[in-house]
Amino acid sequence: MGADFDYRIYEGVKKEEAERQFDIAQRESEHRDGTSYSGAIGVMPKGINWSNGVWKNKAQAMHHLENVHKKWDEAMGVEFLQNGDACYIIGGWCSS
Numbered sequence: 630m631g632a633d634f635d636y637r638i639y640e641g642v643k644k645e646e647a648e649r650q651f652d653i654a655q656r657e658s659e660h661r662d663g664t665s666y667s668g669a670i671g672v673m674p675k676g677i678n679w680s681n682g683v684w685k686n687k688a689q690a691m692h693h694l695e696n697v698h699k700k701w702d703e704a705m706g707v708e709f710l711q712n713g714d715a716c717y718i719i720g721g722w723c724s725s
Contacts (some may be wrong), residue, residue: 632700633668636720638687640711647717648677651704668725676703677719684709690718698722 637654639647651670658671666672680697684690690709698705698721706719 630666631725632722633725634695635668635670635723636718638718640716644717647719651677651719666724668723670704670720670723672723674703677706678703679706687711694718694721700724
């Protein structure tokens with residue numbers, strides 16, 4: 630089985646709102662893509678494992694997520710700064 634990288638980026642919201650929006654996106658993915666080897670966030674276990682630290686930009690945060698998240702794990706959340714504001718990438722490797 631393979632893996633596809635699927636994620637969502639949240640800008641201009643608080644961490645709790647990013648978590649809420651990701652939960653909605655994950656449920657929509659379950660409905661649209663299914664829960665078996667779709668390569669989309671709907672196949673991930675529920676919940677978010679937040680990474681420690683804050684990255685300086687989106688590229689560094691994305692690189693961290695791609696290299697640290699493992700297929701079959703719940704989504705990983707990574708915080709980064711953009712124009713001094715906190716933003717979030719949530720997702721990871723999804724079985725396909």
